[in-house]
Amino acid sequence: MSAAELRHDWSLDEIRALFALPFNDLLFRAQSVHRQYFDPNQVQVSTLLSIKTGACAEDCAYCSQSAKYDTGLEREKLLPLDEVIAAAQTAKDKGSTRFCMGAAWRNPTDKNLDKVIDMITAVRGLGMETCVTLGMLTGTQAQRLREAGLDYYNHNLDTSPEFYGNVITTRTFQDRLDTLKHVREAGINVCSGGILGMGENGTDRARMLQELSNLEQHPESVPINMLVQIEGTPLYGSDTIDSLEFVRSIAVARILMPKSYVRLSAGRTDMSDETQALCFLAGANSIFYGERLLTTDNPDADHDQQLFDRLGINRQEVELAADQQVCCGAGT
Numbered sequence: 001m002s003a004a005e006l007r008h009d010w011s012l013d014e015i016r017a018l019f020a021l022p023f024n025d026l027l028f029r030a031q032s033v034h035r036q037y038f039d040p041n042q043v044q045v046s047t048l049l050s051i052k053t054g055a056c057a058e059d060c061a062y063c064s065q066s067a068k069y070d071t072g073l074e075r076e077k078l079l080p081l082d083e084v085i086a087a088a089q090t091a092k093d094k095g096s097t098r099f100c101m102g103a104a105w106r107n108p109t110d111k112n113l114d115k116v117i118d119m120i121t122a123v124r125g126l127g128m129e130t131c132v133t134l135g136m137l138t139g140t141q142a143q144r145l146r147e148a149g150l151d152y153y154n155h156n157l158d159t160s161p162e163f164y165g166n167v168i169t170t171r172t173f174q175d176r177l178d179t180l181k182h183v184r185e186a187g188i189n190v191c192s193g194g195i196l197g198m199g200e201n202g203t204d205r206a207r208m209l210q211e212l213s214n215l216e217q218h219p220e221s222v223p224i225n226m227l228v229q230i231e232g233t234p235l236y237g238s239d240t241i242d243s244l245e246f247v248r249s250i251a252v253a254r255i256l257m258p259k260s261y262v263r264l265s266a267g268r269t270d271m272s273d274e275t276q277a278l279c280f281l282a283g284a285n286s287i288f289y290g291e292r293l294l295t296t297d298n299p300d301a302d303h304d305q306q307l308f309d310r311l312g313i314n315r316q317e318v319e320l321a322a323d324q325q326v327c328c329g330a331g332t
């Protein structure tokens with residue numbers, strides 16, 4: 001079979017037809033596409049750290065960190081560099097290959113960006129891949145991050161353009177696309193996905209995946225989050241998404257973006273091992289690893305390792321950029 005072509009012209013009807021396939025047919029198709037580009041038994045693991053927590057000016061209705069909602073979260077200033085390095089070292093020791101630093105900003109100031117750049121340099125120095133998520137960026141800021149050697153920038157579309165205003169009113173869907181363009185043009189790998197279970201309908205889920213897959217270049221990494229319901233936020237108490245519909249969404253993401261890493265992201269503490277196994281079968285091939293996401297819990301690392309063992313899944317080794325390789329003498 002020839003490799004699945006990378007398309008950027010998926011129609012909504014085509015995507016809805018994928019969602020409507022019998023479950024077994026959809027999973028077979030997703031798994032077949034997955035095997036054309038990836039080792040089906042390998043998963044990439046990243047660890048998250050919130051480097052600046054809470055008091056965010058945006059009103060994202062799902063988020064514990066918006067200043068608009070009383071979620072009881074303790075706010076924290078930008079972490080000092082040594083704390084960030086220590087957390088990255090611990091993540092590396094536990095087998096994580098990428099360190100993702102998140103800040104609750106609408107956008108970073110240039111002064112804050114200087115500090116984040118120091119963090120990126122230090123984490124790369126440990127031999128880890130780096131990812132940051134800092135809100136909206138200008139073209140110049142994206143360029144500066146690229147020059148610092150940043151590997152990935154996370155900036156989610158979150159939902160369909162049609163549903164966007166139900167979730168966030170302090171920025172537009174187009175603002176998100178603009179930042180993604182700056183990141184792409186700077187030559188940084190794009191990490192962009194969304195959240196399911198916010199009260200959106202099936203068409204919204206299809207439209208979000210259509211927007212992601214019809215970008216000029218597919219995001220290298222596509223995080224699919226299941227809403228973590230936070231008390232105090234407007235989305236607390238939303239109807240939860242059916243776990244098989246969640247698995248279907250992973251499968252459709254895999255088919256639409258065959259070469260991208262599809263990340264089974266937030267919400268795993270509410271999923272059974274069996275649901276997660278189905279997500280891997282549907283083509284998910286990366287996860288966040290370690291007990292904490294940004295402000296909420298993630299499964300225990302030991303539990304995840306046991307699940308990997310039960311499924312025969314191996315972790316992917318880090319692929320270091322040439323300028324990042326720590327040389328240790330002749331013959332290395």
Ligand code: SAM
Nearest residue numbers: 062063102104105133135156225226227228266
């Ligand atoms: N402030 C930056 C931004 O909005 O891009 C970065 C941090 S933000 C926490 C990163 C992403 O995490 C969001 O875009 C959203 O998709 C996801 N996220 C945040 N809170 C979540 C929740 N309660 N459940 C699931 N995903 C969530």
Ligand code: DTB
Nearest residue numbers: 102133223265266293294295296
């Ligand atoms: C993404 O899509 N999910 C991660 C990461 N990108 C930054 C964040 C999930 C956050 C879940 C809620 C929390 O811990 O605050």
Ligand code: SF4
Nearest residue numbers: 056058060063066104
């Ligand atoms: Fe702020 Fe990001 Fe949370 Fe939105 S998702 S409130 S931008 S930290």
